Amino acid sequence: MKREELIFEQSRPGRRASTHAPATLAAIDDLPAAVLRETPPPLPEVSELQVVRHFTRLSQLNFSIDTHFYPLGSCTMKYNPRVSNTLAMLPGFLARHPLEPDNHAQGVLESLYELQEMLKAATGMSGVSLTPMAGAQGEFAGIAMIRAWHLSRGDTQRTQVIVPDAAHGTNPATATMCGCEAIEIPTGPDGDVDLDALRQVVGPKTAAIMLTNPSTLGVFERRISEIAEIVHAAGGLLYYDGANLNAILGRTLPAGMGFDVVHINLHKTFSTPHGGGGPGAGIVAVNARLEPFLPIPIVGKREGGHVWLTEADRPQTIGRLSGFMGNTGILLRAYVYMRLLGAEGMRRVSGYATLNANYLCVRLAAAGFTIAYPRRRASHEFIISLKDIARDTGATAMDFAKALLDRGFHAPTTYFPLLVPECLLIEPTETETRQELDAFVQALSEIRDLAIRDVGELKRAPQTTPVRRLDDVRAARQLDLTWQGKPRTVN
Amino acid sequence: MTQVPQNLKYTEDHEWVRTEADGSVIIGVTDHAQHQLGELVYVELPDAGRKVARGDAMAVVESTKAASDVYAPLAGVVVEANPALASQPELVNNDPYGEGWLLRLRPDSATDLAALKDSTAYTQLLAAGD
Amino acid sequence: MPFIPHTDDDLAAMLQTIGVADIDTLFDEIPAALRVSGLPGVPPGMSEAAVTRxxxxxxxxxxxxxxxxxxxxxxxxxxxxxxxLATRGEFYSAYTPYQAEASQGTLQLIYEYQSMLAGLVDLDVSNASLYDGATAFAEACLMAVRASRNRDSRRVLVARYLHPLWRKAAETLLTGQAVELVELPSADGRTDAGALATLDAQDFAAVCLPWPNFLGGLEPVDELTDWAHSHNLLVIAVCNPVALGLLKPPGKWGAQGADIACGEGQPLGIPLASGGPYFGFMACRQALVRQMPGRIVGQTLDIEGRRGFTLTLQAREQHIRRSKATSNICTNQGLMVTAATIHMSLLGSEGLRRVAAQCHANTRSLVGALTSLDGVALYFAPYFHEAVLQLPRPVAPMLAELAAAGILGGYDLSADFPELGQGLLVCATELRTAEDIEAYRLALAGALGMAVAA
Structure with missing residues (x-):
């Protein structure tokens, strides 16, 4: 199996990739000794070829969209077009200092302005701020705007944020960060929100409800208009978590469903890279009543060009969320992707994502797997429950996940949402071929057969990955978070 | 089979309480709770001297996959926390009613104890949950 | 169809398998009144060649x-x-390494990053990064409030000369949890350690010290760290990672060292790119690790006893702890950390030191050249790679004139810090040559209406 030493273990004193730093050490005689470091920082001492080889080899230990089918539910692991990266990394975009005058950055500002306009169209909203740096920051901005709106009306008691029990963990965590309290409501047996439970919790303390639609259960919330009526009638607002926008792009609009604010994960629906866990971009779009509160900066259009709008232009803003203006380079990648697709391409995204999910769902059902919501139409993703197989054979969703790795597939999302026992949340995306989906059905069926025949063998998976199953308990009990191969400092 | 010793009191949140000769109480989590949590990797305990009201989240037990609050079964003042758990959280898994105790509390009122479940009632609670 | 692989035959066969006539039928659970037929506000699609142009x-x-x-x-x-290397597809198009066995490349890289970063700041542990410097600073304040021994305090002392935009961002992020930033007394471009006695220290959870500060100045960090610890305050170092190639690391401040270090990772291999994506770094003492937000990678063993890497301490995070998580953050800036780790590996300790020293030397040259002009004066020394100059005329119009001449002359301090008068913050990194500096001197002389010898 492939292994790779730590870069520190390849280090030898005095070795350097010398073309990247000044040839000599400049004089620092004016700096008092008390402010200087006594020993150099413990960075590795390696050649450029060693660096290139090391990180190339490390990359080869990863599964990725470019190498494997990656049906990770709720994450929308679709193909990331190379051209988005190539164009966002043109020197004319990379060389831009964030504090340069607006008139030096017109090419950037014009692109971002058009991105704002396209995102308004895709959501039906009237205002957009691109600055949130990830979905969770978009959530924060959304709830902070809702709080600010209530406060602007002298409505100071609204501190409760309602979230369905199927919601992503960021939703309740966001409520806490905004100084609110998360109130969980149950989901009905068909996957829709329990409206009676909702009616019972709304009231004068309700700030907002946070919903994903389609929900994390992979079904469209059919009574969304009723939910909107209930929450609005109680004086609260509706927050749309855009995690699953890929399912409805160009089919229905969050604004039409009654939402007041939306965040969109550009790294999902608009195919910017996941990058091994970031950077994301979690833009927010709002209707007219929340527009004054949008986080800054925002791109404005004036005679003579585009400008950054800041505190002076937006006095009611909730403020800034980053040092400068968020993840601009990611925004440019999304812009390129959206221009490639255009309006008709966007509608095709949701169409084919839904086609692939329903096809895979029907085929897995036919192969004997238990679909969590069999009477519902799948959205762009769906859940299978392995509860019966687990009961009969002892094989868990985790075992299936690991066995998929041996068969060349990244695992679906496991154990989320928490409502469905032994679940796999499967999102194929629109960019996979029918042949790939068929192969996935075949692999899952083989694994199920193996579970019945020899569960012990199944539990030995994965066997072809660079490491076998890892000891998570040891990792947490005997924390080893940094390399200690040699003392960090010598005093 | 989950152990439910007869000489202890229990809560619906799967904690046990044992009264000591000096009137203080020892608190821990039940065998059922440690099974549900899985192998513990960390236990966060309150400092001695902290006042807690009944139902306050006063400790956290953490496995690799879950973190659960431990709620105060009684109002009182924390007398001591089990010092062994800092380096050996697995004691809670291995011996939940013994070496894996969490903390000692001085209750504000002895009458609060009477409101807790006895082993029969707790066993019924577990049976109802299955 | 861009990025959609289906042939007509595929489509027909798939619809038949599902048992529907067309794709639109798959949306039949969306109430008819809510459906739209397209996105009229979005322009038509373009070819790759057209978008490239x-x-x-x-x-x-x-x-x-x-x-x-x-x-x-x-x-x-x-x-x-x-x-x-960073944009290799295996890094670029991978996701959060939740399936550890399929993500050892990303995980080992983050472990190496954590090791480098912890070494750079000389603290025990680092997380896998946060969004940017400003949010890392805000998260450090929240972390300090959670971990503080002055239990009830929700106030954090901050040096006056911290990045003004970071202050603003932090205020947005801290308001909801009622955490308040309070300014330390200052004099002559840095914190006035002599005025600390005026503060009721028990009222605060922590003190934040920028290193170097926004003006390029070097705060009295040893004295402030010892003062803070003697009053049970935690010390948060907000540092420039390139400067740490040369400057005393937070772990060595005062008698005990700082408790938390955070900052902006951009100087470690990240392009300017209009402000992002960058990454925020955060490190701390081992004892505080469970209060640290964000992902953390740990080393462990697999079932065959071989070394492997995995996300650890996940129970602090939102996907398990939900409303009680340390933060709602659900990402790190993985791709940027990939770049920074490669960057630090290529520079090595000696390379980073030389870059830092050259930045300092070039800024000294710049200060020397510009203060040779009448009426331009240095505000204070020592400084690292930024310095404050006093100009004889208002700064904004002068900067506009320089910009028109193709020079970004610096940052106008007069709005944020009026006590500095007509203050201009200038910077020369290792990339600025003697010719660049001379070009600036001539342009500034021109803007000031002076005739100087070239």
């Missing part, structure tokens, strides 16, 4: 300048290998 045109509409502007984002050399 469009974006080349946009890039060319931007204006490149000679950069003497720092103020939180710095133009450094980035080795070609950094982004060649």
């Amino acid at each position: 469009l974006m080349h045109g946009r890039a060319a509409r931007n204006t490149d300048s000679l950069c003497f502007l720092g103020a939180g984002a710095y133009e450094h050399h980035i080795p070609a290998a950094v982004w060649e």
Whole structure:
């Protein structure tokens, strides 16, 4: 199996990739000794070829969209077009200092302005701020705007944020960060929100409800208009978590469903890279009543060009969320992707994502797997429950996940949402071929057969990955978070 | 089979309480709770001297996959926390009613104890949950 | 159809398998009144060639300048290998390493990053990064409030000369949890350690010290760290990672060292790119690790006893702890950390030290050249790679004139820090040559209406 030493273990004193730093050490005689470091920082001492080889080899230990089918539910692991990266990394975009005058950055500002306009169209909203740096920051901005709106009306008691029990963990965590309290409501047996439970919790303390639609259960919330009526009638607002926008792009609009604010994960629906866990971009779009509160900066259009709008232009803003203006380079990648697709391409995204999910769902059902919501139409993703197989054979969703790795597939999302026992949340995306989906059905069926025949063998998976199953308990009990191969400092 | 010793009191949140000769109480989590949590990797305990009201989240037990609050079964003042758990959280898994105790509390009122479940009632609670 | 692989035969066969007539039928659970037939506000699609032409045109509409502007984002050399490697598809198109066995590349890289970063700041542990410097600073304040021994305090002391935009961002992020930033007394471009006695220290959870500060100045960190610890305050170091190639690391401040270090990772191989994506770093003492937000990678063993890496301490995070999580953060800036780790590996400790020293030396040269002009004076020394100059005229129009001449002359301090008068913050990284500096001197002389010898 492939292994790779730590870069520190390849280090030898005095070795350097010398073309990247000044040839000599400049004089620092004016700096008092008390402010200087006594020993150099413990960075590795390696050649450029060693660096290139090391990180190339490390990359080869990863599964990725470019190498494997990656049906990770709720994450929308679709193909990331190379051209988005190539164009966002043109020197004319990379060389831009964030504090340069607006008139030096017109090419950037014009692109971002058009991105704002396209995102308004895709959501039906009237205002957009691109600055949130990830979905969770978009959530924060959304709830902070809702709080600010209530406060602007002298409505100071609204501190409760309602979230369905199927919601992503960021939703309740966001409520806490905004100084609110998360109130969980149950989901009905068909996957829709329990409206009676909702009616019972709304009231004068309700700030907002946070919903994903389609929900994390992979079904469209059919009574969304009723939910909107209930929450609005109680004086609260509706927050749309855009995690699953890929399912409805160009089919229905969050604004039409009654939402007041939306965040969109550009790294999902608009195919910017996941990058091994970031950077994301979690833009927010709002209707007219929340527009004054949008986080800054925002791109404005004036005679003579585009400008950054800041505190002076937006006095009611909730403020800034980053040092400068968020993840601009990611925004440019999304812009390129959206221009490639255009309006008709966007509608095709949701169409084919839904086609692939329903096809895979029907085929897995036919192969004997238990679909969590069999009477519902799948959205762009769906859940299978392995509860019966687990009961009969002892094989868990985790075992299936690991066995998929041996068969060349990244695992679906496991154990989320928490409502469905032994679940796999499967999102194929629109960019996979029918042949790939068929192969996935075949692999899952083989694994199920193996579970019945020899569960012990199944539990030995994965066997072809660079490491076998890892000891998570040891990792947490005997924390080893940094390399200690040699003392960090010598005093 | 989950152990439910007869000489202890229990809560619906799967904690046990044992009264000591000096009137203080020892608190821990039940065998059922440690099974549900899985192998513990960390236990966060309150400092001695902290006042807690009944139902306050006063400790956290953490496995690799879950973190659960431990709620105060009684109002009182924390007398001591089990010092062994800092380096050996697995004691809670291995011996939940013994070496894996969490903390000692001085209750504000002895009458609060009477409101807790006895082993029969707790066993019924577990049976109802299955 | 862009990026959609289906043939007509595929489509027909798949619809038949599902048992529907067409794709639109798959949306039949969306109430009819809510459906739309398209997105009229979005323009039609374009070919890759057309978009390429469009974006080349946009890039060319931007204006490149000679950069003497720092103020939180710095133009450094980035080795070609950094982004060649970081944008390999196996890094670029992978996701959060939840399936550890399928993500050892990303996980080992983050472990190496954590090791480098912890070493750079000389603290025990680092997380896998946060969004940017400003949010890392805000998260450090929240972390300190959670961990504080002055239990009830929700107030954090901050040096006056911390990045003003970071202050603003932090205020947005801290308001909801009622955490308040309170300014330390200051004099002569840095914290006035002599005035600390006026503070009721028990009222605060922590003190935040920028290193160097926003003005390029070097705070009295040893004295302030010892004062803070003697009053049970935690010490948060907000530092520039390139400066730490040369400057005393937070772990060595005062008798015990700082408790938390955070900052902006951009100087470690990240392009300026209009402000992002960058990454925020955060490190702390081992005892505080469970209060640290964000992902953390740990080393462990697999079932065959071989070394492997995995996400650990996940129970602190939102996907398990939900409303009681340390933060709602659900990402790290993985791709940027990939670049930074490659960047630090290429520089090594000696390379980073030389870059830092050259930045300092070039800024000294710049200060020397500009203060040779009548009426231009240095506000204070010592400084690292930014310095405050006093100009004889209002700064804004002068900067506009310089910009028109192709020079980003620095940051106008007069609005944020009026006590500095007509203050201009200038910066020269290792990339600025003697010719660049001379060009700035001549342009500034011109803007000031002086005739000088070239």
